[in-house]
Amino acid sequence: MAHPLPDIKDEPRTGLPPYPMPRADRCPFDPPPTLRQLQAEAPVSRVRLWDGSTPWLVTRYHDQRALLADPRVSADVMRDNYPHVTPSFKARRTDAKTFISMDDPEHARLRRMVTGPFAIKRVEAMRPAVQRVVDDLLDEMAAGPRPVDLVQAFALPVPSMVICTLLGVPYADHDFFQRNSRLLINRDTPADAVLDAQHQLIDYLDDLVGAKLADPDDDLLSRLAAEQVSTGELTRRELAVMGFLLLVAGHETTANMIALGTLALLQNPDQLAVLRETDDPKVVAGAVEELLRYLHITHSGRRRVALEDIEIAGQAIRAGEGIILANDIGNRDEDVFPDPDRLDIGRDARRHVAFGFGPHQCLGQPLARVELQVAYGTLYRRLPGLRLATDFERIPFKHDGLVYGVYELPVTW
Template identity: 65%
Template sequence: MTDVLGGTVDAAVPDYPMARAPGCPFAPPPEMLKLHAEKPVSKVRLWDGSSHWLVTRYEDQRALYGDQRLSVDTTREGFPYLNAAFRETASKTPPSFLNMDDPDHARIRRMVTGPFTVKRIEALRPAIQRMTDDLIDRMLAGPKPVDLVEALALPLPSLVICELLGVPYEDHEFFQSNSRVGLRRDVPAEDVRAAFGALFQYLDRQLDAKLADPAEDMLSELAARMGAGDLSRMEAAMLGILLLGAGHETSANMIALGALAFMEHPDQLAVVRDTDDPKVLASAAEEMLRYLTVVHTGQRRLALEDLEIGGQLVRAGEGVIIPGATGNWEADVFPDPELLDVHRDARRHMAFGFGIHQCLGQQLARLELQIVYGTLFRRVPTLRLATELDKVPFKDDGIVYGVYELPVTW
């Protein structure tokens, strides 16, 4: 048997990504959990027939996240691409700082960390609370059932990131639709390039507007950096695309998928519904981040030199995939990981990655989840799924796991 590149396929090497078990939408794929238990550093085969190392254990993953012998640069030969579109566009689009190694990554990251500090994010709590209440007011005033994705999960983080960046919310359908194109595994490369081009032109125009008329927002800060020569126009626009897309997509999926997980675990829902303790809500958000790990296809790296991972030699030029879901379900770190327990101390989870490339907006995501989970079930205490679980359309086809829609009633 041969692969698409003309080489020999080893039938013992499993395909990746792997399928979740029917009826178990929140658990990592069983085949991946089996590898985690029996062979935590093993080869898997990607869409193009190439094989790369899958590293599933928590401590190995943490070590890799901080190891600068691994590169995130997607233009390097041998990188473990998610799909053909990612491979074809890697060399044809400007790099995002997500795909930069130090020192370039550190230089740009330092310029955008300020708005995402704990103190500045916490100052947004009253505004996010008002947005959440307004959206729930509208939901309660309308007909039932309602799609929770469209009513709350998607508009809330979109409103928040538009406010932070200084982007008109009336443009949200444009940037949401184009952002989603780049997050699917089954989209042709030309569609990804078209979506990227549209977003780039949009952000480029927004930066020009902020240069001419600055305001108290992140795009104005980026424009000022660009004007001062600290950022190139390309770098500023790419940062805008990253913040606009990542700022709503992952949070939206966490809100909807987390709400579904709570409805499927009514005892845990009751704890969140009946508390006004911010520490309990913070704990619930951390546990849900651990339990779901919505960036479910894994972080990807390329070895720049030979290194050892969990007793396995990885050669320079070989790809490495780090599926955070297995680390976050490791029993030695999180006892009984298959149980959703909002009282668990889950703060060591790696839903946001770890090390120098960990998620820039993690404090904002935490705050949104705390507010939404604490408000939704308190205000709509009888909220329940308006269909069967097996009829919910899950996002198995993208980088970020979630649901396409979530019909609920009360």
């Protein structure tokens, strides 16, 4: 049910809609209907968060891109009035601050250390290895019992294996880091449990960095340990925190996109048929961009703080006020994407903001694209009879997750 819209002209702080907002029960792929209403009638308006704060919510595509590229807007989680997602997320982000929660020049300095391995040419060179991971997993699925949970059998292992190989993290430890990652990205996890999970992961990576300093291998953590820790540019603990960010972000987001994208395609059989019948990499790449636009699994908005007074869409945002950019509804802006609530893999969706925009746009987007292209481009051709093994209404969606997706996806073929 939509909440009453706030009057943005006089700023009363009562009666504001809460954020995040609930999705419609029958439309689990769509953003909350209140966001659509705000985008149409009050595109820059206040909302109320869990702590009673009232940041600005920005819902239109062009306004979001303008603010994400504006140096007067800060991503620093330590600033007053930063609009934290939950109490536990606040504890996590301020306890172990990563470069995505910093501003330039420190953000740029740390990000440059890991830009090379995620560059498009370097990632493209990994495509054959990603293909082998996908083929091996599908071989196991095809030879095994049915039905199967696609999340556990395919969607989660694909990016986990790839990021482990890239970083130099033993995949044999995947139960440990996946279990702790699940705690980190659940909105309902208590702050003490979040901090414990975070500390366990960082301690694990700290020990791993130490091992790589003593006995380096051909992987990213070994290279960074030699180039940055040995030279004093980073402490061992700082590299462990950086590795923590890359490990968690490197598998959780893509895993959820593989599973949720598959479910969306199963519910749109005409679109699934196109992917099942094509071997054209351009068609597959276009489908990936459209699914990223249509689903936008980072559904808690990108959080910022204004450093100076800013006017956007005729509304004044004052220095020190919090800002949330609701990218899920930005990707459904009909002024940019006609008929935005329709999944159309033939659409040119490359302008989407699923990976953000500006200096903080997702570092790992080239790798995510390759993983999704290989996964979507192989799964439906290898298993052309793929279908749900349960009723759609029984699929458990991650409404409580910082990353949206499904907890399980029973399929057969």
